[in-house]
Amino acid sequence: LAKTTQPISMDSYEGQEVNITCSHNNIATNDYITWYQQFPSQGPRFIIQGYKTKVTNEVASLFIPADRKSSTLSLPRVSLSDTAVYYCLVGVSNDYKLSFGAGTTVTVRA
Amino acid sequence: GAVVSQHPSWVICKSGTSVKIECRSLDFQATTMFWYRQFPKQSLMLMATSNEGSKATYEQGVEKDKFLINHASLTLSTLTVTSAHPEDSSFYICSARERTGTGLLYGYTFGSGTRLTVV
Numbered sequence: 001l002a003k004t005t006q007p008i009s010m011d012s013y014e015g016q017e018v019n020i021t022c023s024h025n026n027i028a029t030n031d032y033i034t035w036y037q038q039f040p041s042q043g044p045r046f047i048i049q050g051y052k053t054k055v056t057n058e059v060a061s062l063f064i065p066a067d068r069k070s071s072t073l074s075l076p077r078v079s080l081s082d083t084a085v086y087y088c089l090v091g092v093s094n095d096y097k098l099s100f101g102a103g104t105t106v107t108v109r110a
Numbered sequence: 111g112a113v114v115s116q117h118p119s120w121v122i123c124k125s126g127t128s129v130k131i132e133c134r135s136l137d138f139q140a141t142t143m144f145w146y147r148q149f150p151k152q153s154l155m156l157m158a159t160s161n162e163g164s165k166a167t168y169e170q171g172v173e174k175d176k177f178l179i180n181h182a183s184l185t186l187s188t189l190t191v192t193s194a195h196p197e198d199s200s201f202y203i204c205s206a207r208e209r210t211g212t213g214l215l216y217g218y219t220f221g222s223g224t225r226l227t228v229v
């Protein structure tokens with residue numbers, strides 16, 4: 001899997017938008033970009049996945065520039081319950097081994 | 111959506127004893143299941159890949175005789191920590207991939223994890 005780099009931590013306040021950028025300079029042509037969310041003492045939970053341009057679901061948006069060497073997860077109007085670790089993963093659809101990086105700890109304050 | 115049930119959610123055992131953790135895919139068949147270990151404030155580390163009907167594949171540095179994995183059916187994989195020691199205390203998480211999934215990464219569903227404390 002392609003190596004990813006993301007900020008270690010980010011702080012925000014309730015109601016703000018949080019944008020987490022992940023760098024994946026050696027992303028391969030067939031690689032998808034996936035983000036997971038993990039709360040303390042729980043397993044990771046899928047947030048969003050994309051290949052190029054923009055993907056949006058009820059939870060977040062994922063922006064992927066044309067060169068695909070980075071991606072940005074956007075969490076709109078965060079609440080205290082969005083405090084978690086967010087992981088960016090890059091890999092091919094048939095690669096069955098998920099390799100987690102350090103992730104980004106997002107702390108939302110009142 | 112796909113659900114993976116992991117049991118128990120927490121366990122405390124004495125040093126030298128063995129502990130079994132179960133991972134079940136509730137509404138889908140999982141040809142492959144994965145076991146991770148996570149220490150406090152660290153990321154998930156893949157321990158092994160469990161394939162139904164065959165031997166597990168362990169990552170480098172993981173003792174296969176200590177962490178026994180059995181994947182006897184398409185819906186159940188178990189991880190047994192044998193002769194547990196305090197340094198084995200950790201958060202263990204399993205994940206499963208749907209057998210008929212499209213192969214996209216979001217086909218992986220994680221269990222809720224098991225907190226193992228060895229005293």
